[in-house]
């Protein structure tokens with residue numbers, strides 16, 4: 001394995017080829033916030049909270065550190081004003097839909113304003129941790145995404161869930177950085193068996209669940 | 219029985235034979251069969267021509283051709299007559315018999331079918347003299363009119379596949395790449411990336427197997443240049459692709475065509491099988507040691523699947539969703555193998571570069587933008603359609619010389635260039651040349667070539683809202699800045715257009731737009747804020763009017779307008795009252811009519827039905843509705 005030389009936040013460091021910038025930074029004790037990253041799962045690059053600035057060929061660029069590979073001679077800055085701004089706005093955007101769990105914690109840390117954007121609660125940030133856990137670690141496909149753009153959402157497939165979820169460690173639940181999965185999964189499990197005999201995907205957040213959630217979680 | 223062409227010299231022989239055959243024919247009738255003209259009934263027109271030509275026993279001397287799109291689609295069905303080069307527009311089945319008996323037989327021109335200049339009223343017979351065509355330079359698109367897209371011989375007769383023959387006979391792959399680099403062909407699909415450099419990266423990337431890929435996803439609303447090339451001249455794209463494959467060292471390729479383009483798919487599949495029969499695809503192309511085969515992949519119809527990594531995921535059979543792309547697809551694309559992706563129009567330029575040389579090609583255009591660009595010219599402009607101009611042509615020339623100016627004598631306000639993530643370019647840049655870098659400098663982009671002309675009555679808040687609406691649905695939804703950011707940009711604009719904007723909105727819009735551009739995963743998100751940013755930048759006053767004065771200067775935003783009947787002008791005819799769907803108008807015969815504002819749904823029907831001579835219904839914005847006069851009687855005899 002080749003050793004690479006880089007500068008992170010002004011410090012000269014060595015990194016292994018093949019590592020991501022996030023891994024390199026963490027090894028150096030630099031903390032970078034993440035929401036869609038998990039060491040057991042493939043990098044996904046969706047929350048963009050881990051954005052950092054790199055300087056390459058004299059030009060500065062924002063990249064997602066969880067997917068960007070370490071490179072010889074790269075200069076990385078993990079906490080410039082531009083990066084802090086990106087993180088605050090991303091958290092403010094997330095607060096509008098999922099003001100609980102990890103989002104809430106990070107928002108407090110970064111001083112994100114929960115009233116900046118119009119609220120529409122979904123309690124899911126579409127980080128894909130649950131979906132990837134189910135697919136990559138368990139080799140099942142009980143959870144998935146449907147829809148695109150603002151319509152995108154997590155669903156479960158009852159005919160698969162019926163088979164796989166009951167015999168699974170259900171760790172997807174504890175990976176969820178918001179509160180949706182822990183709160184909904186319990187509700188959904190009993191339904192796997194009887195109510196949905198079809199192969200159609202079922203939304204975790206049907207009107208009923210969302211209503212219950214909005215009332216119980218303030 | 220087709221015989222395989224086994225060597226470049228056989229291709230030239232075939233061309234000569236075809237040309238000799240052609241010379242026997244005295245005149246030729248070309249009926250456009252592009253999608254626009256098809257919608258106006260060109261299939262029927264073509265059939266009728268066939269019958270009429272038969273009936274008059276003209277088949278020996280008249281050749282009848284079905285062709286791809288000529289670009290002047292709003293005037294379909296377009297019919298050309300050679301050798302006189304007469305162009306008949308808006309031809310209908312009723313006209314066919316007369317065209318044959320008058321023009322073909324008696325050599326008389328039918329005036330009513332000719333182009334008419336809107337200003338002078340003058341009729342123009344020759345196609346090349348019609349202003350719409352006269353100011354164009356159709357280097358890529360022009361041959362459509364000489365080709366039946368289903369007939370490979372038509373393409374060969376005008377020199378088709380000669381560039382391929384030249385490449386295989388005389389040039390090494392590296393020489394091809396050098397030529398394309400020297401010509402500085404830049405990608406026509408959006409980014410303007412230099413094609414030669416991409417080809418070189420793919421060639422040099424490690425790996426035995428490489429892929430050559432064509433992007434015919436064309437998802438920009440209103441754009442159809444790639445479709446028209448693919449439908450009208452599929453062999454030209456195929457030739458470009460085969461040359462590309464030779465240069466990068468690929469023996470397999472894909473043409474990705476969007477689901478909504480059945481005719482393009484049909485013609486491409488047909489072209490591929492013809493090229494195979496002729497030995498232009500498959501093993502030992504033109505007798506050389508080069509092999510190449512190509513598969514058509516039909517897209518699933520999402521705008522984002524036109525993005526390179528999403529497109530390649532779709533070809534692999536996965537969901538067409540962008541992936542983080544810090545290794546370029548030229549190095550690791552389809553199934554992790556080096557894959558070169560080019561746009562349809564980019565590849566259609568390649569035969570030209572090879573045949574006429576990089577020096578000739580790069581003599582056209584500006585310093586850093588070479589050759590021509592095809593635009594889809596739409597909106598508030600007299601002549602709409604596909605136009606091909608040399609880079610460096612000004613926007614003014616396109617809008618006024620080719621497009622014939624703004625209808626109804628209205629003022630030009632802006633032109634939206636570059637598709638949904640392009641930008642609005644205002645009046646002060648009318649003399650800006652068509653150039654990749656000039657466009658980026660003002661916050662727009664070349665994109666794939668959408669060009670929407672907007673007149674003085676267009677509201678720039680509404681325009682930005684329209685494009686964001688599109689993007690909110692078309693974002694794949696994977697990453698937060700794009701999915702949530704666009705949603706919030708849109709929500710703010712909707713508030714502003716309802717009259718609920720507040721002072722801080724512009725800075726929130728700008729700050730959010732910056733983050734979306736910086737932090738989104740793919741180019742869709744990275745460019746999504748362009749329409750809003752350019753609109754705010756060049757039309758700030760208009761945004762402020764909406765926000766601070768609750769006034770929509772162009773009176774477009776429904777939430778900011780009221781309808782009002784001018785008591786001085788109302789003659790009590792009752793047309794508005796009868797037609798209002800919401801019973802929001804009060805009045806009686808001979809009485810001034812009044813709109814009950816709380817019932818009005820702002821459909822504008824009253825304004826439409828109020829007789830021209832009274833013209834009493836007005837739109838107001840940002841001003842109070844004047845009080846109703848106490849005496850609403852209209853004096854007799856005044857009418």
Ligand SMILES: Cc1cc2nc3c(=O)[nH]c(=O)nc-3n(C[C@H](O)[C@H](O)[C@H](O)COP(=O)(O)O)c2cc1C
Nearest residue numbers: 405406407433436437524525526560561564741742
């Ligand atoms: C959201 C999105 C949609 C795109 N759609 C298209 C398209 O429909 N056609 C196209 O040729 N390029 C499209 N592109 C650009 C492609 O990613 C790619 O740059 C292009 O096909 C490369 O070819 P070129 O260099 O010849 O332009 C799109 C890019 C993005 C980000």
Ligand code: SF4
Nearest residue numbers: 124125127128130176
């Ligand atoms: S349910 Fe939870 S883990 Fe799954 S995508 Fe949504 S936020 Fe992520």
Ligand code: SF4
Nearest residue numbers: 694696697700740743
């Ligand atoms: S920028 Fe938009 S389209 Fe691209 S990956 Fe992110 S959500 Fe999907």
Ligand code: FES
Nearest residue numbers: 045046047048066
């Ligand atoms: S942790 Fe990198 S994008 Fe989410």
